[in-house]
Amino acid sequence: MVDSSQQAAIVGIGQTEFSKNSGRSEQQLAAEAILLACQDAGINPHDIDGMTTFSLDNSDEVDVMRSLGCKDINYTTRLPQGGAASVATVVHAKNAVESGMCDTFVIWRAMNERSQYRFGQPAMSISPDAHSSTFLEWCFPFGAQTPAAWEALSCGPYLDKFGVTSEDLGRIAVLMRKHAATNPASWFYEKPITLDDHQQSRWIVEPWLRLLDCCQESDGGVALVITRMDRAKDLKQKPAKILGAEYSMLFNHEIISDFYEGDLITHDIANRVTDKLAASCDVAPKDTDVAMIYDNFTPQILRQLEGFKYCGVGEAKDYIKDGHMELDGKSPLSPNGGLMGEGYIHGMNNITEGVRQLRGTAANQVKDAETVFLASGVAGAILGK
Amino acid sequence: MRPDPIQRIDTAFFWDACERGELVAQKCEACDLLWHPPRPICPTCHSMEKAMQKLSGKGRLLSWVKQARPAAFGFPESPVAILVELEEGIRLVSNLEGVDVDDIKVGMALQVDFAKTSNDKAVPIFRAAGAS
Numbered sequence: 038m039v040d041s042s043q044q045a046a047i048v049g050i051g052q053t054e055f056s057k058n059s060g061r062s063e064q065q066l067a068a069e070a071i072l073l074a075c076q077d078a079g080i081n082p083h084d085i086d087g088m089t090t091f092s093l094d095n096s097d098e099v100d101v102m103r104s105l106g107c108k109d110i111n112y113t114t115r116l117p118q119g120g121a122a123s124v125a126t127v128v129h130a131k132n133a134v135e136s137g138m139c140d141t142f143v144i145w146r147a148m149n150e151r152s153q154y155r156f157g158q159p160a161m162s163i164s165p166d167a168h169s170s171t172f173l174e175w176c177f178p179f180g181a182q183t184p185a186a187w188e189a190l191s192c193g194p195y196l197d198k199f200g201v202t203s204e205d206l207g208r209i210a211v212l213m214r215k216h217a218a219t220n221p222a223s224w225f226y227e228k229p230i231t232l233d234d235h236q237q238s239r240w241i242v243e244p245w246l247r248l249l250d251c252c253q254e255s256d257g258g259v260a261l262v263i264t265r266m267d268r269a270k271d272l273k274q275k276p277a278k279i280l281g282a283e284y285s286m287l288f289n290h291e292i293i294s295d296f297y298e299g300d301l302i303t304h305d306i307a308n309r310v311t312d313k314l315a316a317s318c319d320v321a322p323k324d325t326d327v328a329m330i331y332d333n334f335t336p337q338i339l340r341q342l343e344g345f346k347y348c349g350v351g352e353a354k355d356y357i358k359d360g361h362m363e364l365d366g367k368s369p370l371s372p373n374g375g376l377m378g379e380g381y382i383h384g385m386n387n388i389t390e391g392v393r394q395l396r397g398t399a400a401n402q403v404k405d406a407e408t409v410f411l412a413s414g415v416a417g418a419i420l421g422k
Numbered sequence: 423m424r425p426d427p428i429q430r431i432d433t434a435f436f437w438d439a440c441e442r443g444e445l446v447a448q449k450c451e452a453c454d455l456l457w458h459p460p461r462p463i464c465p466t467c468h469s470m471e472k473a474m475q476k477l478s479g480k481g482r483l484l485s486w487v488k489q490a491r492p493a494a495f496g497f498p499e500s501p502v503a504i505l506v507e508l509e510e511g512i513r514l515v516s517n518l519e520g521v522d523v524d525d526i527k528v529g530m531a532l533q534v535d536f537a538k539t540s541n542d543k544a545v546p547i548f549r550a551a552g553a554s
């Protein structure tokens with residue numbers, strides 16, 4: 038573990054509104070979010086010296102630098118695996134500042150994912166050997182063409198084995214929307230749903246995913262500023278220390294179309310990340326005060342709860358049913374409403390919420406939150422005051 | 423009709439075999455590893471000497487889905503997409519035909535068949551074992 042003065046911390050957060058039609062370019066959304074994060078931290082964007090985003094982000098690093106006047110970048114990288122990259126960005130940011138390679142590191146993700154293109158629709162153009170095409174080649178000709186279809190096919194054996202019902206999944210959606218309903222930044226602000234609403238919602242993918250089992254498609258931008266604790270003390274906000282951040286890719290696994298390895302019951306990658314976290318950090322995910330867990334589709338919450346060891350295999354549906362993830366429960370889940378309720382900025386808006394929970398400034402504030410767990414399948418991070 | 427397979431240099435042998443009515447997998451000449459989807463190199467011994475092995479075409483159903491919204495692109499009606507585990511231990515995504523949705527059972531025994539695609543290529547599909 039690094040000396041406490043050299044420990045990485047999130048010192049600035051920025052986000053645009055979350056909408057279905059931003060009315061402006063993705064480059065502008067990226068610039069707005071980064072500028073807001075820098076203003077929040079009290080740093081000049083000219084001083085940014087490292088940056089990362091998702092491989093899927095359309096804004097070029099040079100354009101981001103030109104928009105914000107960044108003078109001299111020491112390190113950039115882009116992360117694979119779609120939304121699984123969201124918490125993985127924190128791993129890279131931590132390493133970049135704790136190694137001394139960077140002092141002022143920015144993470145951004147900005148997209149017009151509803152108004153310009155939609156992840157929920159089939160990918161029509163696939164170029165041989167390009168990103169993801171080697172996976173899609175084996176799904177597309179059989180009519181499994183959307184993230185929802187891949188997710189349902191991959192989670193099916195788990196859901197079947199433990200007798201998970203549509204109502205069990207619906208309880209997760211109801212919880213997300215309950216939290217979103219009292220968060221003014223949410224797209225679904227003041228729009229809670231009932232279990233019956235969930236049960237009446239149309240099928241997206243039979244026999245597992247209804248409309249209300251799916252995250253939103255959203256336009257918007259989110260950014261974070263990361264530095265070391267020795268520099269954080271001079272900045273505007275109370276830092277959210279990155280107590281641990283780990284990432285794992287395991288042989289022969291894919292992210293959402295994860296069909297070819299393992300028993301399709303245990304979440305081997307999340308298990309591995311949890312073990313790595315235990316070696317680097319004193320706090321286990323299940324012992325944190327807030328759980329920000331990537332909710333692209335409801336089954337993903339169940340599988341990650343088990344993978345990150347909140348409960349035993351097959352127990353997650355009851356863990357939810359027993360109320361442990363309510364705001365006043367043991368492990369409140371995504372008090373912002375998550376990607377289903379608040380907005381889908383590819384997972385990054387769950388990280389800004391985690392930071393607000395530690396600052397004590399969240400719309401649905403968890404009382405005395407000292408630690409937060411961030412998860413996106415292949416990556417996990419623990420933040421603390 | 424249904425969409426043609428996407429053919430790449432490393433995988434064309436699989437789709438060509440489908441046109442002959444054969445389900446095959448990549449087999450490493452050096453260490454006998456059976457592997458799917460095909461790769462340019464054996465992940466175990468790193469040999470690039472590849473053969474193909476004809477498979478039994480018998481397997482069992484691990485999971486199934488049907489895209490309701492959006493409907494599957496390139497099909498008159500969304501098919502039942504399945505994950506199959508073959509006797510040889512290989513898994514693949516395919517379609518289930520000739521079985522009513524209400525009669526689909528996880529674990530059910532399946533047998534391969536082949537379906538023509540829009541431009542006269544072929545893809546493997548599965549039917550309930552014992553059905554003609």
Ligand SMILES: [Zn+2]
Pocket residue numbers: 450451452453454455464465466467468469
């Ligand atoms: Zn070999």
